Amino acid sequence: MLATRNISRLSNLVKFSRRNYGLPASAIGVGSDPRKDKTVQLTPLRGVNIIHDPLLSKGTAFSIAERERLSIRGLVPPRCQEMDKQLLRIKRNLDALETPLAKFVFLSALQDRNEILFYKLLINYLDELSGIIYTPTVGEACLMSHSIYRRSRGMYFSSQDRGAMSAMVHNWPHDEVDVIVVTDGSRVLGLGDLGANGMQIPIGKLSLYVAAGGIRPRSVLPVVLDVGTNNESLLNDPLYLGMGHPRLDGEDYYTFVDEWVTAVHSRWPNALIQFEDFKYPHAYNLLNKYREKITCFNDDIQSTSAITLAGILASLKARNLSPTDLNQERIICVGAGSAGVGVCEGIVDAMVAQGKVKSREEAYSRIWMLDQDGLLGNPALSTVDSTAAFDERHQNFDERQRCYIKSDLSDRLSLEDLIEKVKPTVLLGLTGVPGVFSEKAIRTMAKYQEKPIVFPLSNPDTRAECTAEQAFKWTEGRAIFASGSPFADVTLPNGKVCKTNQCNNSYSFPGLGLGITVSRARTVTPNMFLETANTIADLASPAQLKEGVLFPGVSHLREVALAVGTRVCEVAYEENVATAVLQPGEILSDVVQNSMFVPEYIPLVHSPNAH
Numbered sequence: 001m002l003a004t005r006n007i008s009r010l011s012n013l014v015k016f017s018r019r020n021y022g023l024p025a026s027a028i029g030v031g032s033d034p035r036k037d038k039t040v041q042l043t044p045l046r047g048v049n050i051i052h053d054p055l056l057s058k059g060t061a062f063s064i065a066e067r068e069r070l071s072i073r074g075l076v077p078p079r080c081q082e083m084d085k086q087l088l089r090i091k092r093n094l095d096a097l098e099t100p101l102a103k104f105v106f107l108s109a110l111q112d113r114n115e116i117l118f119y120k121l122l123i124n125y126l127d128e129l130s131g132i133i134y135t136p137t138v139g140e141a142c143l144m145s146h147s148i149y150r151r152s153r154g155m156y157f158s159s160q161d162r163g164a165m166s167a168m169v170h171n172w173p174h175d176e177v178d179v180i181v182v183t184d185g186s187r188v189l190g191l192g193d194l195g196a197n198g199m200q201i202p203i204g205k206l207s208l209y210v211a212a213g214g215i216r217p218r219s220v221l222p223v224v225l226d227v228g229t230n231n232e233s234l235l236n237d238p239l240y241l242g243m244g245h246p247r248l249d250g251e252d253y254y255t256f257v258d259e260w261v262t263a264v265h266s267r268w269p270n271a272l273i274q275f276e277d278f279k280y281p282h283a284y285n286l287l288n289k290y291r292e293k294i295t296c297f298n299d300d301i302q303s304t305s306a307i308t309l310a311g312i313l314a315s316l317k318a319r320n321l322s323p324t325d326l327n328q329e330r331i332i333c334v335g336a337g338s339a340g341v342g343v344c345e346g347i348v349d350a351m352v353a354q355g356k357v358k359s360r361e362e363a364y365s366r367i368w369m370l371d372q373d374g375l376l377g378n379p380a381l382s383t384v385d386s387t388a389a390f391d392e393r394h395q396n397f398d399e400r401q402r403c404y405i406k407s408d409l410s411d412r413l414s415l416e417d418l419i420e421k422v423k424p425t426v427l428l429g430l431t432g433v434p435g436v437f438s439e440k441a442i443r444t445m446a447k448y449q450e451k452p453i454v455f456p457l458s459n460p461d462t463r464a465e466c467t468a469e470q471a472f473k474w475t476e477g478r479a480i481f482a483s484g485s486p487f488a489d490v491t492l493p494n495g496k497v498c499k500t501n502q503c504n505n506s507y508s509f510p511g512l513g514l515g516i517t518v519s520r521a522r523t524v525t526p527n528m529f530l531e532t533a534n535t536i537a538d539l540a541s542p543a544q545l546k547e548g549v550l551f552p553g554v555s556h557l558r559e560v561a562l563a564v565g566t567r568v569c570e571v572a573y574e575e576n577v578a579t580a581v582l583q584p585g586e587i588l589s590d591v592v593q594n595s596m597f598v599p600e601y602i603p604l605v606h607s608p609n610a611h
């Protein structure tokens, strides 16, 4: 790793550009980093306009001098109450709420009135609150979004906006946008098509970008592309807020997305665009169309692949095997969609990079893939169904899925039969279907493996392929378990405590985004994902690995993001895709760390010309 390498040794680095990062020069203290709001904040606003601006408001914490200066005097209670007291009040109120959804609504309201306080709370209680603003509760919030709607956040581009998008992007009030998370709501977690209700996903992802990845709150933009929905119950619901027609598809769909990409790219050419929860094959088609042209990646395909690979590599260490022996694994992936194919491609990339397979084909041979009909296998060997049905199924596979077809095994083989034949070391679930990891499947796997690797990765928890309790019960506590959404550790009747892991792209995307934005990478390269995996795979201590703990806990997401961000930044310079320039002698890890947003109140200064 290059984390402490003196950056002057790397080629194209001359001077760190302040110009790109948006703070007025007068707001930057001597020696301060331009991306960190740590000196003063200039604002053209005054009075209630400040109090009601969530990016400026400090609630009760405005100092007396500030109240005077900004015409706030008398508009807030007289006592100047600092952040620690505010946190106390907020946390007390939050704890009094009974349901996760009520907590979600409460936290959204806090985010809407005081973002600094929201992020301070989130960072202080990341472990507890990520399950509210992110999976699993964000899933419930998406289902209920049209009912719990209070106030708009982010931007919606809908089918009625065709032809107007290049003007609409200028409605967003901030010139500096570093990260955009965009969804079309077509596959929201494992909950299916939720149309415009999917907005809660980009909002939640970007909250983690800020809290964990240190991106500035004012520099993130959540977006929904509302191309309609095929969800009948939303279409029939009078409260639904999205477009009331079936989804655009085909050429119409791609032209629509293209208009949006062109519009945002023309206003914010440096912004990273994260495609999120797009249904297969749109997810892949969009990624392939834009990956070389703009700074973008697909979270479900690529950053899920990075964290899952990290989990498998760490599990090799936990089994006293070498992480460079990935090619010795036998991996079954249940789910052949964006995430399943993306994860498996990442594993294949890693096997090839490790140099222990002779070809990509050899790497594919170590992975068996199933969809809802069973194994992607050889129709000629099957005795189950008519030829016509097989022909149609196989014609529908695309070139990515075809790589995994096994000619020596019957098409549609069940998971249970496949496990008996293959004796897998690793079982991945990316289906969005609960119960797919049956008792028989897990018990059979455990017959052959001392430490079966069981990763039911679908979200939210209600869609996990099995629960933690089931995995540990059916393996007598021997499984190494990681799930997409959090599950509590399990205590078996014999008193053994079995540790769970969360294997979610929330471990990878904040650091990826941090490294990409600090380096101002032109494009996002495959090595960035591979190195993200290698970095995260090295973070658990030997003692943790011994207990089956593969990653640091969620409360450490910020440290994980810093480690990943630094490595991704290095890769950007190594591969000559970075465009930000640095001062000779600067240490890259310091630059990345200093660029991370820290939620602290800084003095506000009125300046009529600030923007």
Ligand SMILES: NC(=O)C1=CN([C@@H]2O[C@H](COP(=O)(O)OP(=O)(O)OC[C@H]3O[C@@H](n4cnc5c(N)ncnc54)[C@H](O)[C@@H]3O)[C@@H](O)[C@H]2O)C=CC1
Pocket (backbone or CB within 6 Å): 187, 188, 189, 190, 191, 278, 279, 280, 299, 300, 301, 304, 334, 335, 336, 337, 338, 339, 340, 370, 371, 372, 373, 374, 429, 430, 431, 432, 433, 436, 457, 458, 459, 460, 463, 483, 484, 485, 503, 504, 505, 506
């Ligand atoms: N842990 C994490 O970080 C992530 C988890 N996911 C989860 O992965 C799941 C799938 O996401 P995508 O691949 O984007 O969806 P997708 O819709 O593209 O793919 C789903 C796949 O599952 C297959 N499938 C459906 N029912 C099945 C069954 N009974 N048995 C076997 N296969 C079945 C489908 O044929 C399809 O190939 C979602 O629940 C999502 O939440 C996705 C991204 C990240």
Ligand SMILES: CC(=O)C(=O)O
Pocket (backbone or CB within 6 Å): 135, 188, 189, 190, 277, 299, 300, 458, 459, 484, 504, 505, 506
């Ligand atoms: C975690 C995530 O991105 C998903 O479940 O879609």
Ligand SMILES: [Mg+2]
Pocket (backbone or CB within 6 Å): 189, 276, 277, 299, 300
């Ligand atoms: Mg997703």
